[in-house]
Amino acid sequence: xxxxxxxxxxxxxxxxxxxRLATIDSRGFPSVVPFCFTLMAMPEPTIVSVLDEKPKRVxxxxxxxxRNILKHPExxxxxxHYDEDWSNLVFVQAKGIARLIEVSDPLHAHTIVQLRIxxxxxxxxxxxxxxxxxIDQLRLRVWRGDGQTFGQRDDQRDE
Numbered sequence: 001x002x003x004x005x006x007x008x009x010x011x012x013x014x015x016x017x018x019x020r021l022a023t024i025d026s027r028g029f030p031s032v033v034p035f036c037f038t039l040m041a042m043p044e045p046t047i048v049s050v051l052d053e054k055p056k057r058v059x060x061x062x063x064x065x066x067r068n069i070l071k072h073p074e075x076x077x078x079x080x081h082y083d084e085d086w087s088n089l090v091f092v093q094a095k096g097i098a099r100l101i102e103v104s105d106p107l108h109a110h111t112i113v114q115l116r117i118x119x120x121x122x123x124x125x126x127x128x129x130x131x132x133x134x135i136d137q138l139r140l141r142v143w144r145g146d147g148q149t150f151g152q153r154d155d156q157r158d159e
Contacts, residue, residue: 004149004151005142005149005150005151006140007151008142008150008151009092009140009142009150009151010039010045010140012079012081012090012092012142012150013039013047013079013092013094013140014038014039016079017036018034018035018036018079019034019035019037019047019077019078019079020032020033020034020035020077020078020079021033021034021035021049021065021075021076021077021133022075022076022077022078023064023065023068023069023072023075023098024068024071024072024074025064025067025068026067026068026071031064031065031068033064033065035049035065035077035133036049036050036052036115036118036119037049037077037115038111038114038115038117038118040110040111040114042107042110042136044136044137044138045136045138046134046135046136046138047077047094047096047134047135047136047138048101048111048114048115048132048133048134048135049115049132049133050111050112050115050122050127050130050131050132050133051063051066051130051131051132051133052122052125052127052130053125053126053127053130060130060131065133066100066131066133069098069099069100069133070100073097073098073099074095074096074097074098075095075096075097075098075135076093076094076095076096077093077094077096077135078091078092078093078094079091079092079094080092083145086145087145087146088145088146089143089144089145090142090143090144090145090150091142091143092140092141092142093140093141093142093143094135094138094139094140094141095138095139095141096135096136096137096138096139097135097136097137098133098134098135099133099134099136100131100132100133100134101131101132101133101134102131103128103129103130103131107134108128108132109128111132111134112127112128112132115127115132
């Protein structure tokens with residue numbers, strides 16, 4: 001059974017519109033990119049993000065995050081809320097193991113449906129032809145600027 005704090009953290013993650021994904025490059029340095037994602041329960045909480053059609057300078061296979069995940073699947077991500085009143089700051093840091101879900105995987109179609117529910121912009125993109133990054137084995141760390149336990153206030157902000 002999840003604690004109230006864990007439930008609040010998962011709700012915060014589920015409602016967030018953007019996160020920052022950190023991977024490790026071939027030289028061992030962190031590489032951080034913003035990314036759109038959704039949280040799925042399959043059977044454990046899994047974060048998924050499609051390699052969408054936003055402009056890129058290289059092919060999907062040549063993207064740094066893809067190369068990094070294939071070599072070092074251990075990743076981190078941060079989902080946060082910023083406010084000028086720093087007592088309202090909130091972040092969830094997640095660490096997990098990333099993998100690619102290729103278009104031939106039966107799970108791929110379901111992830112695309114879920115991503116399109118969250119991001120209507122994806123309706124105009126041919127995501128059925130794009131791989132999905134899945135992050136599972138998630139471990140969460142939460143923090144609030146007022147020092148209170150996560151879930152005691154309105155930590156379920158829309159980001």
